[in-house]
Amino acid sequence: MTAYRDRRLRDRPLPGDAARWLELLDALDLDELTDRFMARVVRVPGYDPAPIPVSELRRTGRDSFRTLIEGLRAGGFDGPVTVSTEVGVSRARAGIPLEALMTAIRLDFSVLWEVLTRVATQDDAELVIRHTGIVLSTVDEYVSQVQQAYTAELARMRAEEYSVHAGLIASLFEDPDPTGERLSTIATGLGLDVDCPLLVIAATGDDVRALQVIISDHVRAGGTMFAHHLGEVLIAFTQVPEGVGHVSDPVGGGVGHSLGALAGRIAEARVGYVRAEGIGALRRSALTARDLADVIAADETSAMTWRRGWARLAARSLNAAGNPILADVESALGECGPVERERLIEAVQVYLATGSIGASAERLFCHRNTVANRLRRFADLTGVDPMIPAEAARLVVGWA
Missing domain, CATH: 3.30.70 (Alpha-Beta Plaits)
Known part of the structure; x- marks a missing residue:
């Protein structure tokens, strides 16, 4: 229990740490931090080549380190951080994948920690260890705010795009005869070839x-x-x-x-x-x-x-339109018994589907002559010959 209590004390800043901790933070050079960050971020997939101007990447990188140092001075962030919103929004607008952005942002911790431990002396070792939790939580809060800003901006972008697309599509359905120029504009807006x-x-x-x-x-x-x-x-x-x-x-x-x-x-x-x-x-x-x-x-x-x-x-x-298609056919078939009627209709429908007496016979498991006789019987009864295309079309539509 004593060893656990001692370790907990080592992991937390002591009242007398404040002055030396601020001296270490003052010793951090923003140019050095930014240079180290820039040397690494351009190798991150999604930043190679940089999708935004290098000058802008350097500016926001420098602002990020300045903000992180200010947060470390205060013991952490107690509200929204302006640069985190700027970074999240600009990277979303630049089309940088979220995974690439998070990889780049987390470089801030490794760079900050490297420079911090370099400016510290051997006598500062325990003091730095006691502030490790503050460094981690401060960077994590910054990363979280960047991610939230990125996600929110991406949602806004998608909503904007959806709204624009919806308007373009609606105009197509509202105008029955759009001009060629209008069609070209709509196609371009939707990312399509006209x-x-x-x-x-x-x-x-x-x-x-x-x-x-x-x-x-x-x-x-x-x-x-x-x-x-x-x-x-x-x-x-x-x-x-x-x-x-x-x-x-x-x-x-x-x-x-x-x-x-x-x-x-x-x-x-x-x-x-x-x-x-x-x-x-x-x-x-x-x-x-x-x-x-x-x-x-x-x-x-x-x-x-x-x-x-x-x-x-x-x-x-x-x-x-009030035009019964097969009323006469149904009436004529009423003269048959139910079994014959069923067989005649079955033969005609299979023939209409296959277009072949032979194929119809195979499907119906009967002789070709049987199919031919049923087709002829149907034509004699109804006056509609299923083997004549112009007459067969009425049967196809009526039985659809």
């Missing part, structure tokens, strides 16, 4: 949350994705990487392979999506993606593309 293809995604209702998660994960992984609300519909869009062809059904291999993890996530979400050929087509494409998302059935769990959804959109439009 003619760069975009992947446009839409989610409605309860599916909005899933799209928000996809956006968040993509951004955290280093990607860029913009978002905009059209009423209760969330629209998201991102640049299509170079070399990617036309966006097709996400369950196919091409797009999922080309767009990687993002396309895979989209394919498994209840969203509508299309490709926009440049930012000038964004508004129109977003409205299409919204409509595709709106025709996803309650029991479906994958994305709806134009390839899969065009027929549903056509059916919805015709039905809304």
